[in-house]
Amino acid sequence: MLELKDLELRVGTFALRASCDVDPASRIAVIGPSGAGKSTLLMALAGFLKPFVGNMIWQGVDITKTDPSARPFSVLFQDNNLFPHMSVAQNVGLGLRPSLRLSSEEAAKVDDALTAVGLTGVGGRKPAELSGGQQSRAALARVLVQSKPMILLDEPFAALGPALKIEMLDLVSDLCAETGAGLLMVSHDPEDAKRICDSTILVADGIAHAPTATDDLLSDPPEALRAYLGK
Ligand code: ADP
Ligand code: MG
Numbered sequence: 532m533l534e535l536k537d538l539e540l541r542v543g544t545f546a547l548r549a550s551c552d553v554d555p556a557s558r559i560a561v562i563g564p565s566g567a568g569k570s571t572l573l574m575a576l577a578g579f580l581k582p583f584v585g586n587m588i589w590q591g592v593d594i595t596k597t598d599p600s601a602r603p604f605s606v607l608f609q610d611n612n613l614f615p616h617m618s619v620a621q622n623v624g625l626g627l628r629p630s631l632r633l634s635s636e637e638a639a640k641v642d643d644a645l646t647a648v649g650l651t652g653v654g655g656r657k658p659a660e661l662s663g664g665q666q667s668r669a670a671l672a673r674v675l676v677q678s679k680p681m682i683l684l685d686e687p688f689a690a691l692g693p694a695l696k697i698e699m700l701d702l703v704s705d706l707c708a709e710t711g712a713g714l715l716m717v718s719h720d721p722e723d724a725k726r727i728c729d730s731t732i733l734v735a736d737g738i739a740h741a742p743t744a745t746d747d748l749l750s751d752p753p754e755a756l757r758a759y760l761g762k
Contacts, residue, residue, distance in 0.1 A: 533681075535739075538585035540568070540575050546583070547571055547734070551741035555589075555603070555681050558707060558714040559742050560724030563734035564759045569717040570608075572732075572739050573685050576715070577606045604715075605677040608685045611670040613658040619669045620645065620654030626673035644676040645669075647706060664695045668702070675706060681713040689719070700727050721749055721760065735759065 533553040540547045547568035553559065561569050574580040576587065578599035586595045589603050599606075605626065613622050623641045624631050633641065645654050648668040658666055667688060674682055684703070688696045704727040707714050715732075718724060724731045730742035735755035752760060 532588075532590065534586075534588040536586040536588060538575070538587065539583045540571050540580060541583040542571055542580070545571070547737055547739060549739035550585070551732075551739075553715070553732075553742060554730075555713045556711070557730060557742075558704070558728045559716070560728035560731040560745060561715060561717040561734060561739075562719065562721055562724055562731055562756075562759075565719065567734045568737070568739065569734050570685055572734060573606065573608075573683050573715070573717060576602075577604055577683060578602050603680040604683050605674045605679040605681075606683040606685070607670055607674045607687050609687065609689060611666055611687070613666060613670060615658055617657070618654060619650065619656050619658065619661065622658065622669060623654070623672045623676055626676040640676055640678075641672075644672040647675060647709075648672045648702065663691060664698070667691060667695075667699055671699070671703065671706070675710070678710070679712065681715060682707065684714070684716040686717050686719065696723075697726070703727065725749060 533555045535549045535551055538549040549572065563569055575582055578597060582595060586593055594602055620641055621631055623644055624633050627633060627637050645651060648671050650665060650668050650672060661669060688699045691699060700723055716728065724745050728745050731745045731748050732742050733740045733756055752762065
């Protein structure tokens with residue numbers, strides 16, 4: 532279990548509270564208005580933002596002060612963060628080893644990850660030589676190669692067209708099923724949540740709410756979500 536214990540996150544004058552249990556093996560969407568604190572929540576989980584108060588407990592162990600690389604999460608933020616001067620394989624390899632001195636076993640893992648996302652044979656290319664959809668796949672391979680228990684995605688496919696986005700969502704869903712990884716995915720589109728997430732965390736009015744079954748939440752939205760959905 533991932534336990535958020537009386538967390539309060541602060542960025543400038545903004546504050547977000549979260550106090551709930553999260554099933555790390557499930558697929559969870561994080562939705563809510565722009566500026567509500569969705570990215571802030573992911574930054575804190577990933578270890579890039581120190582909580583103002585409270586603790587994060589992973590399988591009984593306090594990870595509040597654990598380094599990002601030692602946390603049970605691999606993270607993909609919105610802008611993919613592929614390095615243009617490196618090959619696709621090198622970009623993926625960074626997920627394993629920042630020095631890029633990969634053992635043959637690690638190099639094989641990079642190949643496997645590229646194959647898993649449908650990029651067999653393009654490891655030698657530069658990101659600019661890939662289509663937008665392929666770049667998203669490469670970024671996903673870098674997340675995958677880390678073999679962490681949970682994948683955190685912050686609006687990773689927002690820049691893709693509708694058909695490509697659906698393709699990527701289904702790929703993420705398949706990869707989670709194959710690897711057993713859990714998913715925490717920020718999206719501004721409730722349809723994304725409906726498509727691949729069993730439960731959803733609503734972030735609104737300074738609170739990250741406990742995960743609720745996505746269908747229940749969207750069929751009978753609370754006031755804060757109704758305003759956001761325009762219903
Ligand atoms: P979301 O991802 O839900 O759109 P964010 O987590 O990015 O929202 O931002 C939450 C709030 O934190 C925003 O309303 C903004 O006011 C504040 N914020 C974000 N980044 C900064 C920053 N670098 N300095 C000050 N305030 C910030
Ligand atoms: Mg955001």
